[in-house]
Amino acid sequence: MTSPSAKKQHLLLVDDDQRMRELLTDVFTGKGYQVTATADGREALLHIEATAFDTVITDLMMPNVSGTEVLAAALRRDAQLPVIIITGYGTVDSAIAAMKLGAHDYIQKPFDPEELALIVERALAHYQLVKQNRDLTAKVTLLQGSELIGSSPAIQAVKELIAKLAPLTVSLLICGETGTGKELVARLIHRNSARAANNFLAINCGALSETLLESELFGHERGAFTGAVEQKKGLLEAASGGTLFLDEINSMPLSLQVKLLRVLQDGTFLRVGGTKELTTDLRVISASNTDLKGLIAKGLFRDDLYYRLNGMEINLPPLRERREDIAELAYHFLHRYSRKYDKAIQDIAPQALRMLTDAPWPGNVRELENIMSRAVIMEPSATITTTALPASLGAPSLPQAAANLMTMEEMERYMINKALSATNNNRALAAQILGIDVSTLWRKAKRYDL
């Protein structure tokens, strides 16, 4: 049944009848199983806690701890673990009760050990399948854990790339417009990596001043600068063993780029104001919404750092280039926000869906998510209709819409005209309303011929 190299299947055998224990241990050991046998229910519970058995065989009537308790403990450990009940004459009813509690099968004494062996073999085959299936779903849910939705070839390719790259420690650069899912992908990679049990820490390089960014990343010693009243660990230390996500890396000041490069090269750094060299073990994932090559050409980004960060690049295409994902994403967010806001909206009316799939989506998935969340709140019926969507969604995208805008001069002329007529040509008052001084108003009124 098992090849010599395969790991032996491990059985736990619980029976207070010594003859039975010895007989079954012999039979199963002879068939190549590893057998742990015990007469004591309490000991059985400890074994179950400590070891992942492949099957448990337990007598029902034992002193101290009953077979039912052994069963319960085994199923607590793994609800699918096969437990086979041995029962004597007169306890068949309890065996059936045990089946209802989730025992895999039972066998009544006296029995032929070969018959039990057959039951065990079948139970194991079944358990094997369950486990394989579970591994698969675990993998899939891991990828779905943070729900990267989309079936377009582009997103499929991204998923494949994630699966390939996640287990490696190679630095990754994720590129894409705002709202395309860069952070989502970074988290997904972390979760699917060997570092998943450790920290995923993110910092937005574009949101902090240079000094703050440096102290956040590198940490600082007490008294390193005004306000540094205590020593502080930076993200480089806190993310050690895990993943550091450098968001908007394109905004990182050149001076910090040099320092970061050093960390990436040899894993060492100093805290701000510190003299002791510290080490860290990081996987760095960075994200950029602008073309770093362009910044390099302008001297705003170091090319040596670029090559360090970009062990591999993942490109997230804008939503307008994968319109086939829009409906799927829209329904995904519909269900999420329906649940969140406790609404029973299940569907999107065809016209509303058309509006969604045709929209330009400059804000990409984040914009779609916001609009769906708003629509769920606004929609009174059980189906999202066009009225729950912003009218501007169906409006032509920027170039045409811009044709309706006024020039600044037109606007100024309009405002001055309005202020003058509202004040009956009281120039002092009009100037006050407009927040300019009277001489400016005079000059402009003359220029616009008012």
Ligand SMILES: Nc1ncnc2c1ncn2[C@@H]1O[C@H](COP(=O)(O)OP(=O)(O)OP(=O)(O)O)[C@@H](O)[C@H]1O
């Ligand atoms: N493929 C996707 N499936 C499901 N949700 C997505 C997908 N892509 C993005 N999202 C969701 O859209 C929102 C924006 O994504 P995220 O924050 O990862 O974008 P980003 O590229 O980091 O944007 P920015 O550049 O503005 O920081 C998040 O709520 C995220 O969960």
Ligand SMILES: [Mg+2]
């Ligand atoms: Mg982001």
